[in-house]
Amino acid sequence: MTTGFTGATLDRADHERDDPAAFARALADPAARLLLLTALEPPVRADGALAWVAMDAARSDAVLLGYMDGAPAFAAGDGDGTVPAMRSPTLMATLANMPASDAALYGIARSLIDWHGRHRFCAKCGHVTQAARAGWARKCGGCGTLHFPRTDPVVIMLAEHTGRVLLGRQPSWPAGRYSALAGFVEVGESIEEAVAREVMEEAGVAVQAVRYVASQPWPFPSQLMIACVAQAADDTLRIDTTELEDAFWASRDDVAAALAGEEGRFIAPPRQAIARTLLEAWFRG
Ligand SMILES: [Zn+2]
DSSP: OOOTTOOOOOBOOGGGTTOHHHHHHHHHOTTOEEEEEBTTBOOBOTTSSBOOEEOOTTOTTSEEEEEETTEEEEEEEOTTSOOOSSOOTTHHHHHHTSOHHHHHHHHHHHHHHHHHHHOSBOTTTOOBEEEEGGGTEEEETTTOOEEOOOOEEEEEEEEEETTEEEEEEOTTSOTTBOBOEEEEOOTTOOHHHHHHHHHHHHHOOOEEEEEEEEEEEETTTTEEEEEEEEEESOOOOOOOTTTOSEEEEEOHHHHHHHHTTOSSSOBOOOTTSHHHHHHHHHHHO
16 A cells, blocks of 8 residues: 655665764765755655755755755755745645656755754753754754654554544534544553544543554654544444544445545545545445
8 A cells, every 4th residue: 555755766775864974975975965955845846856956065954855866955944044934735636647756855954944943852851952963863962962853653543433434524624624533642551442542532432442454654744643543332423523524424435435536525635644544445345
């Protein structure tokens, strides 16, 4: 199963990250290239692929993503590293037209640069931090603590009942859009427990027999989406309207129409979202 933001052809070269000489060699490599994000948005060529530029060896602030076909691939952001409040409304369409491996590389770059912008100070002592390990960590100048880019696990799930699946929508979504329910895994919780808790909290439905289906990164800013299917014993809904505007049980015909892009009960999530992959997997059985 192919999921969004995966499939980057990249050697992450973790073994080089603690070697300043290797980083200097990569910076000076004439084949090195740079992905320069503007307010975290990707540079794009006319054909929709990522627009890389030649590496500027003076940009020692760049993150070494890794090596592509043996050539170093760097990423950097513009400006002062502050994090934009919103992503561009056209970004998802841009990513839908991009080769999948490019969208995956962009996701890595975006999450890393965003993380650097949010972690300029040490969470332990408050001192200023500096990029370390070729951009894959930050080190505190006060207490020496190494901080690593975090990824936050999110469960996203279809509760199933008599051949139908539970979908919900949030008020901020485009009109007609419905998707699988989702929520962050909390401290001290298994994936299965998080699935059961979220479906109960948001829709008042008890589920069991949670099955893992697939996962994907979601670089807004840096989640790991864990897609599951679970069985509901009862189809009575008790919707938490602080989380969801609406929820309903979608039939196979509803899902078929939405995936085909036809007018119907709801509009399916975009191609890069694992909710769509999950709906497709469920529909195929
Ligand atoms: Zn510190």
